[in-house]
Amino acid sequence: MSSAPRYTEHHPRWYRERVSTYWWLWRWNYLKFVLREISSVFIAWFVLVTLLQFRALSSGAQAYAQFQEWLRSPGILLLHLIGFAFVLFHTATWFGLAPAALVVRLGGKRVPAALIVASNYAAWLAVSAVIAWLVLRGRA
């Protein structure tokens, strides 16, 4: 991980340009990078919400109704709307990176990047449909 550089007495000082704390604000690519990283904070938040939901669910109908009431409060709804957008951004950027991480060869030829991205989206839709079906099928 981090290995602190060792200085000797006569080592010349390295020239390092001072970088502003807000270096990422001025270019869309840099801003995109930081927004993508921030999406992880919302992901952690939603993990917490999922755990609270499970706890309320197993505590009984009244506790769960209270939890649902909390989800309906305007401030939480606004936060979750913003968080949902960030999570979708994570999904899109993650799928966008997939061809770089995953080199697939078929018949000696490299599968084009667009096809890998497209198959990720297709799999995502399929998985989402199955989960939605599992959750929704039990309704009266």
Place this chain on the structure above:
Amino acid sequence: MPERPKRPKEPFFWTLFSAGGVVSAFLLPVHLFLFVLAFPLGWLEPPAHDTLAQLARHPLARLYLFLLCSLPLFHWAHRFRYTLYDGLQIKHLNEMINVFCYGGAIIGTGVAAYLLW
């Protein structure tokens, strides 16, 4: 006796980060769409408490929820660490940041295991 070189921990955490990224990308959107948007906003009729509780009690559902909670926390730990490190350039607190991020993910995993057991 030569000292045995220490094995770096980075690849291990990176694998968890990557797995968490996949889980978050594929599974979180539909969960959030249903539970924090569609049901609270009344777009869809939510399932009754009993039905949902029964579904969540199933061992496979609990294993699924455990992975859905644990892996994304390691994903967060990795990304948030670098956000603080590169984004805000808080490099002198590196050790503390590592403890906070990975410690948080490990504690969160423990809490998830306890709740979902």
